[in-house]
Amino acid sequence: MxxxxxxxxxxxxxxxxxxxxxxxxxxxxxxxxxxxxxxxxxxxxxxxxxxxxxxxxxxxxxxxxxxxxxxxxxxxxxxxxGELDYEVHEERLDEIPDTEADVMLVLGDPERAFSLARLPVDGVGLAREEFIVTSAIGDHPLYAIERGQADRFVEGLRTGVAKIAAAFYPDPVVVRLSDFKTDEYRNLRGGTRYEPEEANPMLGWRGASRYYDPDFRAAFELECEALRQVREDVGLDNLVLLVPFCRTPDEGRKVLDLLAEFGLDTDAIDVYAMAELPSNVVRADDFADVFDGFSVGSNDLTQLVLGIDRNSAKLADLFREDDSAVKRSIRSLVESAHAHDPRRPVGICGDAPSTVEGYVEFLLDAGLDSISVTPDVALETIVRVAQLETEPSDGGNGERDGGNA
Structure with a gap:
């Protein structure tokens, strides 16, 4: 390196x-x-x-x-x-149409925020804390506490999140709470002192289950303090919080209680659940009682609905976000959330809208309120959404059955 x-x-x-x-x-x-x-x-x-x-x-x-x-x-x-010649094509931003559904960005690097904010998008649908922690801080949060560097950790996270929130203000910026897996935490400085070695970190101690655990609670408090400072001290009140890998509604309530205890007023700030587990779909009504909205994490949802390791090269051809089981799960979630409250927003922040042909059509037909994509496909997605909103729907067909009934 x-x-x-x-x-x-x-x-x-x-x-x-x-x-x-x-x-x-x-x-x-x-x-x-x-x-x-x-x-x-x-x-x-x-x-x-x-x-x-x-x-x-x-x-x-x-x-x-x-x-x-x-x-x-x-x-x-x-x-x-060798180095081949290439052509550059330009788009006029003033000719990009408006859309009814929000088109937002997936963004991790704060250094790109102000340049990307010039795109005609409706905010950030997924801002990843992990990029900031890895690039700007480098320490495991508990190691930072042990070394007396807690303030440095808070400052680094606050600065990164604030850059993104400021760049897109007043449009919403959905910040996903930390979702490092144990093997990733172990790679941070000092991480091996605090993290177990898990056989399957993808399904292990991650997301919501970490925050209230006595072995991680102090680290989560640092995270909450950084976000509190962004809202209250810096004055950027366009943050929306996203809770990842929340397995049960009771777990969600525990997280909300902790957020309030650590200075984040959950009556004043929207908190969404990342819908990436089958339980989030099956119990969508119950989760809607706890959270203010949903953001579909199509990567993990596909992995867990189809029972496929998303990192397996051997199974890559079977990992299909357009499989009918995945699509039906997303439809069911939207229907349940909107039946609970028509104003309960449901968006998507996985990779499918950016990478799967025809997925935007399906998402609009399913009734999603927002679609988050990577910056490289933002303009073409906005144009496509605008076209689809003025065309008759074909029902969002084209699902892959994958051998399912």
Whole structure:
């Protein structure tokens, strides 16, 4: 990593949050492992960096120092020898139409916030804290407390979140509360002192279950203090909080109680549930009693509805957000939430709207109130939504049955 320079092409086996400072400098990224919802794919889309994932033997085929061109303009990425010529196409922002459904951004890097705020979007539908913690802080929050660096942790998180909120003010910025998995927390400085080694971190101690746990409560308090300062001290009241991986309504109530205890008035700030678990769909009525809205996390929802490890290259062809089981789950969630309260917002912040052809049509037909996409497809999504809102609906057909009844 130390020899990597800005503008280089990063070729590696895979990436995780520790790689993000290097990824930000890359002209393009190529990994041997991973699918379209792998860490490398998700972060590169947010950063606007071309990336090819699942390129077997890439580290052997591409030699250090060779000039190459990474082409991601089509469905299948390619790497060419040498530096090829390319064309740039421009869009006039004043010709982009308005839409009834909100089109928002998925954003992790605060340094891009002010430039991206010039896009004609309706705010940020998913702001990830993990990018800020990894890039600007680097310490496990409990390690920061142990070293007497709690104020530094709070300041780093506050500054990053405030940049995003200020750039898009007064439009809403939905900030997802921390969702590091144990293996990712272990990679932060001091993380191995506090984190267990789990056989399956994807389904382990993550999201809501961490916040009220006595072993993590002090760390969550730092997070809440940073967000409180953004709202009250900086004056950016456009924050909406998003609770990830909330398994039960009772767990949601515990989190809301903690937010209030740590200085975040849940009567004054909207708190959404990330709908990414089958339980969020099956018990949508009960979750709607607890939370002010929902944001569909299509990556984990697809993984858990279909029983597929989203990082498995072997199962990549089966990981389909357009499978009928996933689509029916999303429809059911929207129907339940709107039946509970027609004003109860339901959006989506997973990767499907950015990567799956025809998914925007389905989402509008299903009645979602907002669609969040990566910056690279924001303009075309706005144009497509505007077209669809003036065309008769075809019912959002085109589902893959995947062998289901």
């Amino acid at each position: 130390d020899r990597f320079e800005a503008g280089d092409v990063l070729v590696t086996d895979s990436t995780d949050p520790d790689w993000e400072p290097v990824m930000r400098k890359a002209a393009a990224i190529v990994t041997e492992r991973g699918g379209k919802t792998s860490h490398a794919a998700i972060v590169s889309r947010e950063l606007g960096i071309p990336a090819i994932v699942g390129a077997e033997r890439a580290t052997k085929a591409l030699r250090d120092g060779d000039p190459v061109t990474v082409d991601c303009t089509e469905a299948k990425g390619r790497v060419y020898e």
